[in-house]
Amino acid sequence: MGVPLDTICGFYHRHVEIVAHIFQQCEFTSLIRMSHPLVVLRTLTLDCDFNVWLTEAVTSFATSKDWSGLDCLLAFLWAIWLTRNNLRFRSEVYSPAGIFATAATWVARSKEARDLSNLSQPSCPPGFGPSLPHFIRLNDPTVECDICLTFDGSWSDKDHRAGMGWYLSSDLSSPPIGGGAQAGFSSSALHVELLACLLGLRHTWDQGYSSVRVFTDCCQVRTLLWGQMSDSISVRPLGFA
Known part of the structure; x- marks a missing residue:
């Protein structure tokens, strides 16, 4: 019969957990987004298509070669996903501060990799x-x-x-x-x-x-x-x- 899965959002325990809900509609992650320095995250509306929004946001950063902004965007989304997984599978305690700290760690790692690349090959992709x-x-x-x-x-x-x-x-x-x-x-x-x-x-x-x-x-x-x-x-x- 398989293993029963809890499909309710682990952050707010009210809605079915789908990708758009986790990153866009969840009350908890929405509150964190509103305090993020990136305008593109703060202005993400609840009624837009999340996949379209993400594609346009990544394309905009890449077109303008704003790699730091792209790092911040992807690191923030990655931090939310890691926190969700740790909550879901390990029952770990979570907090807004923990999500921002995780995102900052990945931004720093990406910057180190890009700086190392730029020393030898400035035209290479990050x-x-x-x-x-x-x-x-x-x-x-x-x-x-x-x-x-x-x-x-x-x-x-x-x-x-x-x-x-x-x-x-x-x-x-x-x-x-x-x-x-x-x-x-x-x-x-x-x-x-x-x-x-x-x-x-x-x-x-x-x-x-x-x-x-x-x-x-x-x-x-x-x-x-x-x-x-x-x-x-x-x-x-x-x-x-």
Whole structure:
């Protein structure tokens, strides 16, 4: 028969808990939103479509390159969701101060990651760290590369959760023209780096590019790829920039 689930909002115990209610309509989270410094959060009305509002808000911050504002928005929503989960599954005590503290922690972490990225690659999307440029090429290594692929992976040795991200650009200093990300599980830090490389190369191939220059901060990836040959792929180290 399954396990019965409580579908009532854990914060205010009055309404069915759906996404729009948690972030938009709940009396508790609405009270917190009204005291947030971001105008876009304070002016979120109860009658608008939450998904449309969130899409427009994120697009606005990204278009204006207001990464700090985007950090604050996403960190606040993430803090509410984490608090909801801790309440629902661990019966933890919650408070407005705790939500703001959690959000501030994630804003600080995002800023640190972005500052580190900007030291080496100011045009890279937020979240991509500095990469040492190891080069490989598909197909004929004498042909000029069609596209640049930058990838990176993250891995937790506690629960083996992993994240892989990649983006394409005409060169390392140019804005991204495409990319992607994927979450999952991995057996090691090297494993997730190789998965990120594989996913990025698949994306590159699907986009119709026949040659690619790869940028990675993992020396083991370059070592493993060095000298691998087949009829359809030729991988050769071209040195460091």
